[in-house]
Amino acid sequence: MGLVFLSIFIVSLLAAGLALLLVIAERFIANYGSCEIEINKDKKVTVQGGQPLLGALVNEKIFIPSACGGRGTCGYCKVKVTEGGGVILPTETPFLTKQEQDAGVRLSCQLKIRNDLKIEIPEELLSVKEYQCVCTKIEDLTHDMKRFRFELQDPPQIEYVPGQYVQLLCPPYKGSPEEVYRAYSIASDPAQKNIIDLIIRLVPNGICTTWCFEHLKEGDPVKINGPYGDFGLTDSQAPMVFIAGGSGMAPFVSILHYMEHTGNSRQVKYFYGGNQVRDLCLDEEMKRFEKALTGFEYVPVAADPAEGEQWDGQRGLVTEAVQKAYSDLSGHEGYLCGSPGMIDAAIKVLTSMGMNEGQIYYDKFA
Amino acid sequence: MSLNQEMWAALVVCFSAVFTQNILLTTFLGMCPFTSVSREVKTSMGLGAAVVFVMTCTTILNWMAYHWILVPLGLEFYRFILFIIIIAAFVQFVEMLIDRYSPKLYQNLGIFLPLITVNCAILGASLFMVIRDYTLIVTVGWGFGAGLGWFLAILAMAGIRQKLNAARIPAGLQGPGITLIIAGLMALAFIGFTGVLG
Incomplete structure (x- = not known):
């Protein structure tokens, strides 16, 4: 019995001693003091060193886009570091092109602040x-x-x-x-x-x-x-094709409101696809926009209406509806929002119908 | 044993740990990183260097913990647990240290440190040291030699695998499959060293 207690005591003591050592080391060795970050050559902020750049910037109310929460998997939080960044880590290289690496672009969630930094971020992020x-x-x-x-x-x-x-x-x-x-x-x-x-x-x-x-x-x-984000209407007067699926409806609602306020009469056909009729939303609002906007036409498409669903609109995929509605899309602009699969398929169809790839704008759900 | 004799013994143990009793090729310990991180010579050097360093230091630390704490208390059977926590704490500590003071070294070595905390070759080296009753000085030679042997084996493997990139390997053997076969052949080759120390 004594042996059991003795052994538990000794092992716990040793483990506690080692843990204490690590805590002390963390406190004194991993303490980087405060570091200064210079942003776009004018603004300066002082932050606690030792933390990732992304988190430090968020604490300073500078929001760099990041979808994965700093795990280094989305590759959105790119920041140009002009001084003090050190070497690029193996966890960053998959997300950075050769040009970006040469220009000093880094993933801010992976870059640990060890010293004073000079960084450049797009003005609009400020x-x-x-x-x-x-x-x-x-x-x-x-x-x-x-x-x-x-x-x-x-x-x-x-x-x-x-x-x-x-x-x-x-x-x-x-x-x-x-x-x-x-x-x-x-x-x-x-x-x-x-x-x-x-x-x-x-x-x-x-x-x-x-x-x-x-x-x-x-x-x-x-x-x-x-x-x-940079998804939005261009200044041209070219006729437009909107394509969306599911909650990809969202940006177009905002865009259509804007067109209504500015009296924009550009030609638009909006193809909105869903699997069944029950997947389609905001039908009434779209009908209202059709009345309010002279150039706007709304085309809801149900791929496979369920039995018993009342549907007199188009059937099939949105891309098929686009092919039916147009014979030539040269000179048109395409705006797409939805799942990556839908967008890739739509880009293929639009370019095959003569649309210039540079005039296709899209917002892919990551 | 006099100090001189011990030094000599340490040297012999070190030499045999590299060649005749290579921890990787005779006992097949530490196979996981050996197969997964041996694609490039550069990364295998980093990992190998980390193993040499950690193995040398942890065998010494574990020798002290075993002979100065566990043996006097009669708790030798706790060596497994104690060795593991000492290795883990030591690796953590070293990682913090080089992260702070040498970012360059951290780049090349540090990222491999967490990987080898759980490498069984590290624990194996400490256990062999106990089984074989090494003294502290011999343990230094053993830890360093065992690490160096592992380093040598992974470096050789990485070199071979880089050459293999140009070879046409049957689909079913690509990756770990061919790596294990090569490891077996390397082990056979290392048996050739057995006679060296008589």
């Missing part, structure tokens, strides 16, 4: 802010899509280009121990500067969508940051 909002309305659009309305509290207004997206902060909840950010396109009227609508489709086992669908209630506070 206008990215964090917004404190309240969820004021949750609306069912289809069986697996909802529209969430967030009213901005602080700051009270947001400026964005229709087509851009925001990141929604999903707080820790039962089953998901960490904060994560997820990107969603803005689906609201840009003239209402105090409101952000998001159209979210439930992804089975998705961390953020599950939270939105099962935990988020009207009246709850939420945090978003943005705006990000």
